[in-house]
Amino acid sequence: MKSLFENKRRSCFSIADDWVFHYIFSRDTVESKKALIAILNVILQRTDDPIVDLQIMNPNFYGDTEADKASILDIRASTNARDLIDIEIQNGNTPFxxxxxxxxxxxxxxxxxxxxEEYDKMKKSIVISIINGKLFPYSEKLHTVFQLRELEQGFLLSDRLELHFIELGKVDGRKKVDEMDSVEKLAAYMRYAGEANQEPYLCQLIKTGGEAIEMTEKLFKELTEDQIAFELRESQIRYEHDQASWKAYFKNEGLKEGRQEGRKExxxxxxxxxxxxxLIDMVCKKLAKGKSPQTIAVELDQDPTYIRRICDTALHFAPDYDSQKIYEELKQSE
Structure with a gap:
């Protein structure tokens, strides 16, 4: 059997990278759809009533700029069972x-x-969040599920909304593969797919993980061997470095200006x-380029509600966007 890492570029990719995640699961292709169906059946434990077909409602596209790619966060799908599903992978510990x-x-x-339509025709809404890290440090569970239930007795109010969280940071690399359930295997594979030092472990996961891991591995392997995809990934990395540099710059500028104001007052x-x-100054620069509040919130890693408040207020001062005046109006409206 050939080494999984015979192609050295494999180590440059990670399924936990949202760009790679979308490339595998949200393209408008038969293979992507099959892979998405397979992982959803594992996560939702659909053994008796598996999802057999779905429509990706926002198929992945590659925009003209890296910002276009970065603004696509989630994958939305409608299944043959009338479920509405929103799935995304999240990197970093975002407080909100x-x-x-x-x-x-x-x-x-x-x-x-x-x-x-009558209320009993309401489709079930399912949100699945795959966290590249830990979200609930006070729980040891890798896969947590939240529903609408009564606080003390725990009976279900409605099953029309369900939230799933899978924390890749809780994958136990010491646990034997044959002791893992299907969700644990999928999570372990997603976490280690691009790590050469985990190759024997990965081979076991691929061999025993069923269709979900097999389909994902097939597309991941194709991606790592694609020259255009590699160049796109390199471009994305440069963009992310640029964004990090800008964030650091504006943070330092804010601290500098804050210290000056602090000394005065x-x-x-x-x-x-x-x-x-x-922050307002940075938001206004992006707003002037025609970016939406949601996209700006994503790029700056800020609370979407607060960014929308800034954008709504800033529109009163377009096209000059006086940051000081916008700040003063925001303070008055608090």
């Missing part, structure tokens, strides 16, 4: 991530019933004001 998952769930619920308020104005 759980709230964002609820927002995604609410968005699905809002579209789960057509105008004039002799209080902590100056520091916070400087940081906020620096």
């Amino acid at each position: 991530y759980a709230d964002r998952s609820i927002y995604y769930g609410g968005r699905l619920v809002n579209s789960a019933l057509a105008s004039g 002799g209080c902590q308020e100056g520091l916070e004001q400087g940081k906020t104005i620096a």
Whole structure:
């Protein structure tokens, strides 16, 4: 058997990278659809009533700029069983991530019933979040499921909304593959697919992981051997470095301006004001380029609700976008 890492580029890719995740699961191809169906059946434990078909509602595309690619976060799909599913992979520990998952769930619920339909026709909305890290450090569970239940007695109010979280940071690399369940195997494969030092472990996972891992491995292997995909990935890495540099720059500018204001006013308020104005300035630059509040929130890794407030206020000062005046109006509206 050939080595999985005979192609050295494999180590440059990770399924936990959202760009790779979308390349594998959200392209408008038969293979991507099969792979997505397979992992959904594992995560949702659909053994008796498996998903057999689905429609990807936002198939992946490669935009003209890296920002276009970065703005695509989730994969939305409608299944043959009338389920609405939103699945994404999340890198980093975002403080408001759980709230964002609820927002995604609410968005699905809002579209789960057509105008004039009776409530018993409502489609089930399922949000699946694969976390490249740990979200709930106080729980040892790798796969957690949240539903609408009564607080004390735990009976179900409705099954029309369900939130799943899979934390790759809780994969136990010491656990024997034959002792793992199907979700644990899938999570372990996703975490280690691009790590050469885990090759024997990966081979066991691929051999015993069933269709979900087999289909994902097939597409992941094709991706790592594709020259254009490699160049796109290199371009994405450069873009991410640029974004990180800009964030650091504006953070430092905010701290600098905050210290200056703090010295003038002799209080902590100056520091916070400087940081906020620096953020407003960065938001306005992106707004002037025609970017949406949602895209800006993603690129800056900020609370979407707060970024929308800034954008709504900034529109009153377009096209000049005076950051100081925008800040003052925001303060007045608090």
